Amino acid sequence: MLPELQNKLSQLLADAVKTLLPEQEPVIKLERPKQAEHGDVASNIAMQLAKPNKRNPRELAQDIVDTLMSNPLAKELLASAEIAGPGFINLRCTPAVHQEVINYIQESNKDFAKSPSNGESLMVEFVSANPTGPLHVGHARQAALGDCICRLFSAAGYKVHREFYYNDAGNQINNLAISVQARAKGIDPDDPSYPADGYRGDYIVDIANDFIAQKTVFADGKNVQANGNLDDLENIRRFAVAYLRNEQDLDLKAFNLVFDQYYLESSLYTDGKVEEAVSLLTKNGHTYEEDGALWLRTTELGTGDDKDRVMRKTDGSYTYFVPDVAYHLSKWNRGFKHAIDIQGSDHHGTIARVRAGLQGLELGIPKDFPSYVLHKMVRVTRNGEEVKISKRAGSYVTMRDLIDWVGQDATRFFLIQRKADTEFTFDIDLALSKGEENPVYYVQYAHARICKILRDAAELAHQVEQADISLLTAPSEITLLKRLAELPSMIQLAAKDLAPHYIAFWVLDLAKDFHSWYNAERIMIDDEALKLARLALADSTRQVIVNALDLLGVSAPEQM
DSSP states (O other): OOHHHHHHHHHHHHHHHHHHOTTOOOOOOOBOOSSGGGOSEEEOHHHHHHTTTTOOHHHHHHHHHHHHHTSHHHHHHEEEEEEETTTEEEEEEOHHHHHHHHHHHHHHGGGTTOOOOOSOEEEEEOOOOOTTSOOBHHHHHHHHHHHHHHHHHHHTTOEEEEEEEEOOSSHHHHHHHHHHHHHHTTOOTTSTTSOTTOOOSHHHHHHHHHHHTTOEEEETTEEEEOOOOTTOHHHHHHHHHHHHHHHHHHHHHHTTOOOSEEEEHHHHHHTTHHHHHHHHHHHTTOEEEETTEEEEOGGGTTSOOSSOEEEEOTTSOBOTHHHHHHHHHHHHHTTOSSEEEEEEGGGTTHHHHHHHHHHHTTSOOOTTOSEEEEEOOEEEEETTEEOOOOTTTSSSOBHHHHHHHHHHHHHHHHHHSSOTTSOEEEEHHHHHOOSTTSHHHHHHHHHHHHHHHHHHTGGGGGGGGGOOGGGOOSHHHHHHHHHHHTHHHHHHHHHHTTOTHHHHHHHHHHHHHHHHHHHHSOSSOSOHHHHHHHHHHHHHHHHHHHHHHHHHTOOOOSOO
């Protein structure tokens, strides 16, 4: 149901309650009944108010309904109002109310279901891969989830900032450098002298060969040239990181991802932000020295951590959550009072530590800052068997593998269609199939079918906006109209719950409703007025499918 209509009905119910119970200030919440035959929306307001007003809930519900339906404004919107169960009020709208959604869609087109700016800014940080290898399927899931969440919040009225945090400091970068050095010197991963924690994929050989050849790579807005000196570990490190950042940029481009900013972990150290955060925590009395290490009193900071945590080790280096605290302080200081981090479920243990560190800064940062979406791993199957190894990466399936195998659209849709915290099996064969069992194909086919209908009726295109939509009264038409009207509230709900899979399921339901209508009612009929009305419904459905797929980052082909 369109938000405008829901607001009108809520106000009419509130007015009816105030007429009966003048002392009440009712808060009306409308819900969709679980069973369609019970009406379009339902309210439990009578059950809420019955006890404090010493009334029988069904009798109060009946009085509310009688008062509501005596209002001429309500009669324009409602075909009926009924009492169900212990006192639910079920409302059924007139066909004209459902038909009105076509006018909204025709007026706003690609902006249908989008909210105006609410003046709020939001940062979403996602992918954030270490520059130590190709992006894997876990990064692909992050990319799909993050991009869709950004699109949802943009549609919900937020100004969204997309950020990629590069972990370009620490032991993993040192391991990358010595791995490239070893391969450049001709040391095979099976050789006992190969670094124990070294990287073993074929991409290490590619980097080593290009380093020896003294090639130049472009990353982070500048060129980095290899000098070919196998003893210059610092140059190897800089070149290898730049090489892999360039590779990851190409992967992200293939996935049609654009970030507003790439933030380097190393800059937190060079800009003094880590020391600044540690100093403030110490100044505020939330740290202590023990056994030569600096500890944070996380158990006293109210974020649920079960023990205090080491911040600075005995060798003077910081543990990995400390730069995370400094990084999120940077987010806050840059004006982002809303922030979402999308990470793998293996990061679960860091949430309480990072939030504790932020509380210890005593800067008024909310305890639930930032919000987190944690996703589980992805299995990939092909021909009924699990695919575990990418030839290039050596030990895992890459994002580029998925895109090359099934295309960007299927990759995105499949990775979004399951709740983030559930394990997911990506079936390559299903993603390549051309039938209704493949969800992305089924939805895209619905759009292509509508486009074919509209091409066949091109000579009537200029008349569609003048169609008499009051003729759309068939049960399958009302069902489809109701579904179209749900998208605005679905966007708000999916954003609030950080649940982009809601949109994937919803657009699949929309495609099913369209196919059901298409099979139940002929469009190209002799009755010119009804034909135009049905073409208007088809065109509105086409536009809404485009809008919903765009939220997922999936295309809407006109021919298949």
